[in-house]
Amino acid sequence: MFIVLNKEKMLAYIVSILTVIILFGIANLSFINKDIIETSSNVETSLPIYNVDTEEKKVAFTINCAWSADDIEDILETLKNNEVKITFFMVGDWVDKNQEAVKKIYEAGHEIGNHSNTHPHVNNLTYEENLEEIEKCSQKIEQITGQKPTLYRAPYGEYNNTVIKAGFENGYFCIQWNKDTLDYQALTGEQMWKRIGENLQNGDIILSHNGTAHTSDSLDMLLKNIKEKGYQVVKVSELIYKDNFEIDSKGTQKSK
Numbered sequence: 001m002f003i004v005l006n007k008e009k010m011l012a013y014i015v016s017i018l019t020v021i022i023l024f025g026i027a028n029l030s031f032i033n034k035d036i037i038e039t040s041s042n043v044e045t046s047l048p049i050y051n052v053d054t055e056e057k058k059v060a061f062t063i064n065c066a067w068s069a070d071d072i073e074d075i076l077e078t079l080k081n082n083e084v085k086i087t088f089f090m091v092g093d094w095v096d097k098n099q100e101a102v103k104k105i106y107e108a109g110h111e112i113g114n115h116s117n118t119h120p121h122v123n124n125l126t127y128e129e130n131l132e133e134i135e136k137c138s139q140k141i142e143q144i145t146g147q148k149p150t151l152y153r154a155p156y157g158e159y160n161n162t163v164i165k166a167g168f169e170n171g172y173f174c175i176q177w178n179k180d181t182l183d184y185q186a187l188t189g190e191q192m193w194k195r196i197g198e199n200l201q202n203g204d205i206i207l208s209h210n211g212t213a214h215t216s217d218s219l220d221m222l223l224k225n226i227k228e229k230g231y232q233v234v235k236v237s238e239l240i241y242k243d244n245f246e247i248d249s250k251g252t253q254k255s256k
Contacts, residue, residue: 046164048154048174050251052203052239058232059204060239061086061223062177064153066119067211069098074216076108082223085109087236088210089153089175092117092137099144106145111235113151114138114172123158130166151175151236175236176251177207181222184209189218193225200229203239203252 063075065088079086088105090112095102106112116122117136125133134152142148152172154163159174167174179200181192192214196206208215226233244256 046159046161046168047247047249047251048159048164048167048176049205049240049247049253050176051178051201051205051253052241053252053254054203054239056232057202057230058234058239059179059200059202059206059226060236061206061226061233062089062113062153062175062208062236063087063215064089064091064115064207064209065094065098065101065211066091066115066155066209067094069094069101069210071210071216072098072101072104075210075219076104076110078216078219078223079110080108082220082227082233084223084233085111085235086233087111087113087151089113089115089151090137090141091115091119091155092133092140093119095137095140095144102141102144106147111151111237112141112145112147112149113153113175113236114141114149115153116155119155121156121158122154122163123160125162127162127166130163131170134166134170134172173236173240173242175205175240177205178251179204179206181206181208181215183212183215183218186213188214189221192218193222196222197225197229200226200231202231205236205239 063086088110090102102112114134114137116133118133120133122130122133138148150172152167153175157176164174179196181187181196183192223233240253241255245253246256247253
C-alpha cells in the first residue's frame with residue numbers, strides 16, 4: 001500500500017511538472033511569435049526625400065549632369081537673368097570631362113550635389129560599393145570647388161535600404177524628386193510645364209537634366225511660370241530640414 005501510494009504521488013508530481021513545462025513553453029512560443037510579428041512589421045524600406053512639408057511657397061529646381069556640357073553656358077545665363085540659384089547633381093565621370101563647367105557653376109553660386117561616380121545601377125551594389133561611388137564623386141567635386149557635397153541623388157532614381165544607408169550614414173541627405181519634367185524624352189517646354197505646373201505645391205523638388213533637346217531653351221519659361229504662381233525657386237539645401245525631421249511613407253520630409 002505504501003509503495004502504491006508513492007507511485008500515485010510521483011505520477012501526480014510528474015503530471016504537474018509536465019503541465020508547467022508545457023504551459024511555460026506555450027507562453028514562450030507566444031512571446032517569440034509576438035516578437036517576430038513586431039519585428040517584421042517594423043522592417044520598412046528606407047526612403048530618400050521626395051519633397052518637403054512646408055508652409056513656405058518654395059520649390060527646389062534641380063538639374064542632373066551626366067551627359068554633355070554644351071548647354072551649361074546657356075543654362076547659367078538663364079539662371080542669372082532670372083536671379084535664381086538651383087542645385088546641380090553631378091556624376092563623377094561628367095566632372096572629369098567638364099571641370100571648367102563645374103567651376104563656373106560653383107562660382108555662379110549654385111549648389112553642387114553628388115550623383116554617383118559612374119552612374120551605375122546602385123541597387124545591385126553592396127554597401128561598400130555604394131559608398132565608394134559616393135565618395136569618389138565627392139572627392140572630384142571637392143578638388144575643384146573646395147567643398148564636399150552634402151546631397152546625394154542615386155542614379156536612375158534607384159534606391160533600397162543599402163543605398164539610403166550608405167548615404168545618410170556618411171553625412172549625405174538622399175534626395176529624390178516628386179516633379180519630373182521628363183526633359184530627357186525630348187519634351188517641349190510647354191509639355192514640361194504641363195507636367196510640373198498644374199499641380200505645383202509647396203516643397204516640391206523638380207527634376208531636369210542638361211544635355212537634352214529642350215531643357216536649356218525651355219528653362220526661362222519654366223522659371224518665369226513658377227514665379228508667376230507665387231513660388232520662390234531655391235536650392236535643395238534651402239528647402240530641406242537639416243535636423244529633427246522624419247520621412248513619411250510617401251517620401252515627404254517633415255519637421256518633428
